[in-house]
Amino acid sequence: MTLETVELLVNGDRYRVTIDPRRSLAEVLREDLRLTGTKVGCNHGDCGACTVLLEGRPVCSCLLLAVEADGRPVTTIEGLAATPKDLHPVQKSFAERGAVQCGFCTSGMILSSVHLLEQTPEPDDLTIRRGLSGNLCRCTGYTKIVDAVRTAAAMPRRAEDR
Amino acid sequence: MPSMTPFAHHRPATLDDALALMALHGPDARVIAGGTDLVPRLRSGAASAAHLVSVGRIAELSRIAFDPETGLVIGAGARLADVGRHPEVQSRYGALADALSVMATVQIRTMGTVAGNLANGSPCADTASPLLVHEARVELARQGSRREVALEAFFRGPREVDLDPAEVLVAIHVPTPAPGARSVYLRMSARSRVDMAAAGAAALLVLDSKGRVERARLALTAVAPTPLRCPDAEALLAGQEPTADRLAKAAAACAAAARPIDDVRATAVYRRHVVGVLARRALERCVAGAKGGAR
Numbered sequence: 001m002t003l004e005t006v007e008l009l010v011n012g013d014r015y016r017v018t019i020d021p022r023r024s025l026a027e028v029l030r031e032d033l034r035l036t037g038t039k040v041g042c043n044h045g046d047c048g049a050c051t052v053l054l055e056g057r058p059v060c061s062c063l064l065l066a067v068e069a070d071g072r073p074v075t076t077i078e079g080l081a082a083t084p085k086d087l088h089p090v091q092k093s094f095a096e097r098g099a100v101q102c103g104f105c106t107s108g109m110i111l112s113s114v115h116l117l118e119q120t121p122e123p124d125d126l127t128i129r130r131g132l133s134g135n136l137c138r139c140t141g142y143t144k145i146v147d148a149v150r151t152a153a154a155m156p157r158r159a160e161d162r
Numbered sequence: 163m164p165s166m167t168p169f170a171h172h173r174p175a176t177l178d179d180a181l182a183l184m185a186l187h188g189p190d191a192r193v194i195a196g197g198t199d200l201v202p203r204l205r206s207g208a209a210s211a212a213h214l215v216s217v218g219r220i221a222e223l224s225r226i227a228f229d230p231e232t233g234l235v236i237g238a239g240a241r242l243a244d245v246g247r248h249p250e251v252q253s254r255y256g257a258l259a260d261a262l263s264v265m266a267t268v269q270i271r272t273m274g275t276v277a278g279n280l281a282n283g284s285p286c287a288d289t290a291s292p293l294l295v296h297e298a299r300v301e302l303a304r305q306g307s308r309r310e311v312a313l314e315a316f317f318r319g320p321r322e323v324d325l326d327p328a329e330v331l332v333a334i335h336v337p338t339p340a341p342g343a344r345s346v347y348l349r350m351s352a353r354s355r356v357d358m359a360a361a362g363a364a365a366l367l368v369l370d371s372k373g374r375v376e377r378a379r380l381a382l383t384a385v386a387p388t389p390l391r392c393p394d395a396e397a398l399l400a401g402q403e404p405t406a407d408r409l410a411k412a413a414a415a416c417a418a419a420a421r422p423i424d425d426v427r428a429t430a431v432y433r434r435h436v437v438g439v440l441a442r443r444a445l446e447r448c449v450a451g452a453k454g455g456a457r
Contacts, residue, residue, distance in 0.1 A: 001168040002168070002170050004170075004171060020168075021168075021169060021170065021171035021214075022166050022168065022169065022204075024201075044202055045198055045202070045267075045269065045270055046267075048267065048269060051269055054272075057243075057272045058268055058269045058272055059269050059272050059273050060198075060269045060270065060273065063197060063198050063201050063202070063273065064197065064201075064273065065171065065194075065197060065201065065214075067171045067173070067216075068171075068173075068194075068197065068216060068218060070173060112268060112269070115268070116268075131268060133267055133268070134266075134267025134268045134269045134270065
């Protein structure tokens with residue numbers, strides 16, 4: 001088996017890792033970079049728990065081979081807020097609206113929501129539901145999740161969060 | 163991870179380099195674009211490869227371009243999401259835009275490509291029927307030569323396409339639709355978006371100045387070993403007034419042409435029934451659109 005060395009650009013940090021090319025980005029994020037905020041649910045690209053932003057767009061990191069992310073910027077839940085002490089407005093809104101139950105889907109939900117709000121700053125509920133259709137919550141807390149995204153959309157935001 | 167057999171992962175920067183790798187490794191190599199289908203298949207053992215040749219970094223393959231003379235070109239690296247929001251796709255290739263808005267999830271549409279959707283050879287590929295009614299052709303390249311194949315002839319069976327081991331599907335070419343053409347794609351699945359289609363139907367209609375059908379194209383998803391064109395149903399419409407009765411007859415011919423199977427997503431009986439309903443509704447929407455209403 002051949003190992004490959006790639007450069008991962010995660011949350012603005014540069015990591016050089018030597019990995020088995022069969023490994024997913026989700027595995028490498030969690031096991032090698034210790035960024036365990038990214039969750040693996042179904043490992044089939046259905047549930048969205050593993051969602052990260054690749055070049056600013058949501059992808060299932062369980063389906064993405066880590067080598068495919070070589071040199072391409074990745075944002076995980078750990079990198080969303082401006083500083084480790086802050087919360088991103090969408091994170092804040094999820095906390096305030098009680099949109100977190102077990103928390104397993106939350107990272108992916110928030111990253112999908114951030115992308116949705118970038119695409120559609122003032123979404124109606126149908127647009128929110130469609131934008132999150134690739135993220136499953138098995139606590140069935142969808143109502144509060146939609147509330148949280150609607151609330152985040154109404155929040156004044158700093159330019160760097162958009 | 164590794165129930166999959168080991169592979170080397172290549173990330174060529176140019177198409178020439180990719181074709182050289184495919185020529186070198188032949189049957190041991192697979193092209194990877196979005197990987198949303200291939201990666202699960204490698205994991206389950208349904209597919210294997212000693213070499214993966216990634217086409218995601220090849221700039222010339224990511225193009226989505228429209229020219230009224232030559233039509234639409236969708237490069238092999240073009241993402242489903244980007245094709246779906248292209249203004250010319252939305253305005254001229256309605257059935258394709260429909261498919262790209264209803265299939266999969268935001269994440270999968272960001273990763274996956276139209277070329278991959280076709281090259282997988284799945285009968286339930288949502289982009290296939292829309293591209294069949296728009297009479298798309300696929301451009302296949304190998305080191306030193308290129309050829310074009312009508313999409314209809316590209317599909318040979320479940321997971322079987324007219325693509326040699328050293329070849330790469332580099333682009334999809336879709337002619338400019340006739341002025342006034344309308345196309346619609348409808349699909350049905352048990353769980354909506356996330357699930358694959360249990361059945362789908364694409365229709366394209368062009369009406370003449372008297373409101374009669376000048377051109378009709380119909381194609382079906384997930385009801386046969388391949389995505390299926392329905393020439394018999396099309397012939398029932400050609401030159402005719404698109405009355406409700408006439409559309410129903412054509413839709414019934416679609417249902418009759420289907421060769422569905424029972425599987426986890428639907429029974430054969432249900433598929434045959436619902437594909438006829440979808441074909442009729444798609445035709446009705448085309449007629450409404452062609453007569454000046456919204457698509």
